[in-house]
Amino acid sequence: MQKSEAARDEWPRLMALAQAGDQQAYTRLLKALVPVIRTLAHKQIADEVLVDDVIQDVLLTVHRVRHTYDPSAPFLPWLMAIAHARTVDALRKRGRHWQREVESEEASLLIANSEPSQAPEELSALLNQLPDRQRQVIEHVHLREMSLAETATHNNLTVSAVKSLLHRALNNLRRLGAHHGRS
Numbered sequence: 001m002q003k004s005e006a007a008r009d010e011w012p013r014l015m016a017l018a019q020a021g022d023q024q025a026y027t028r029l030l031k032a033l034v035p036v037i038r039t040l041a042h043k044q045i046a047d048e049v050l051v052d053d054v055i056q057d058v059l060l061t062v063h064r065v066r067h068t069y070d071p072s073a074p075f076l077p078w079l080m081a082i083a084h085a086r087t088v089d090a091l092r093k094r095g096r097h098w099q100r101e102v103e104s105e106e107a108s109l110l111i112a113n114s115e116p117s118q119a120p121e122e123l124s125a126l127l128n129q130l131p132d133r134q135r136q137v138i139e140h141v142h143l144r145e146m147s148l149a150e151t152a153t154h155n156n157l158t159v160s161a162v163k164s165l166l167h168r169a170l171n172n173l174r175r176l177g178a179h180h181g182r183s
Contacts, residue, residue, distance in 0.1 A: 040087070054090050134172060
C-alpha cells in the first residue's frame with residue numbers, strides 16, 4: 001500500500017476523532033485534504049484563483065457538515081460529493097457573472113446609441129412595441145437584474161430560449177430606436 005493510500009485509509013478515523021472534539025486530528029485531516037480537493041477542483045476548473053476559492057469553500061462545508069459523516073462509511077466519496085457540489089456552485093456563480101457582463105455590455109451599447117434626451121416614457125413606449133415575451137425578458141434581465149436562469153424559470157423557458165429572446169429584443173430595440181430617432 002502506498003503512503004497516500006495509507007493516509008486516505010486514516011481519514012475516517014481522523015474524522016471520527018474530530019467529531020469527538022480532537023482538534024489535532026481535525027487539523028491533520030484538513031491539511032491532508034487540501035491537495036486532494038485541489039486535484040478534484042482542477043479537473044473542472046483551470047483558473048487557479050477560482051480553485052483556491054473552491055478549496056476554501058469545500059473546507060468550510062466539511063466543517064459545517066462534519067457531523068453528517070458516518071465513520072464506518074468510506075470517506076473519499078463523501079468528500080468528493082462535497083467538492084463536486086462546491087465546484088459546480090463556483091462555476092455557476094462565475095457563469096452568472098459573465099452572463100450579466102455580456103448582457104450589460106449589450107444594454108450599454110443600446111443605451112449609448114440612443115438619444116441622451118430620451119425620457120423614461122419614450123423608453124417605455126419602445127419596450128411596449130416589443131412582443132410580450134421579448135419585453136418580459138428585457139424587463140427581467142435588465143430592469144430587475146435577474147440572471148438568465150432565473151428569467152428562464154420565471155417565464156417557463158429554457159436558458160437558450162431566454163438568450164434568443166433577449167438577442168431578438170435588443171435587435172428590435174435598436175431598430176425601433178433608429179426609426180424613433182428619425183421621426
